Amino acid sequence: AQSVAQPEDQVNVAEGNPLTVKCTYSVSGNPYLFWYVQYPNRGLQFLLKYITGDNLVKGSYGFEAEFNKSQTSFHLKKPSALVSDSALYFCAVRTNAGNNRKLIWGLGTSLAVNP
């Protein structure tokens, strides 16, 4: 069965420090991996995705993620966190087959960046 795990409910980081939000996945076939961010009482905003090609993907707002096939991970990173990065982050995965290509979602990680 396809699944996504975000092992940390909450991540706390000081402003200016690097941040990492973890995501691991389990799928059959080649994964399509996504990161979204949600601010309070808002919909989700697309940050970045991995489909194929370079394992390091750069996205919006200075975020990047690295696809690691052997570890089945797709961790989200940013070199220097901002207070405004504080939000809920979701990792999602799908394959390019069946099921209307719907996404399987992680439970989300709440990121708090402290001034």
Place this chain on the structure above:
Amino acid sequence: GAVVSQHPSRVICKSGTSVKIECRSLDFQATTMFWYRQFPKQSLMLMATSNEGSKATYEQGVEKDKFLINHASLTLSTLTVTSAHPEDSSFYICSARGGGAFTDTQYFGPGTRLTVL
């Protein structure tokens, strides 16, 4: 590009009434739209997937007669919560996926907060 709007952003209704939520893709054609429900501090729960011109595919446990979905055009999908009850109170979010450059990614609307009294 890839802007999705939702209307209304917030609705309060009495128990037993029906509520319609609209989801529009503003700058691309959405061949597929998804409707999600999100409870406080929880992940997204996919309710149904709709393809333009076809009947929606509902997830297990979602009542199709209660949550009516229509995807009549490539830019508009609607979710109607029929005979709403307090337990239907939630945050409803739509997303849209199109063709071409928009084929791989779901783009989300801002959500609709439904409160049933």
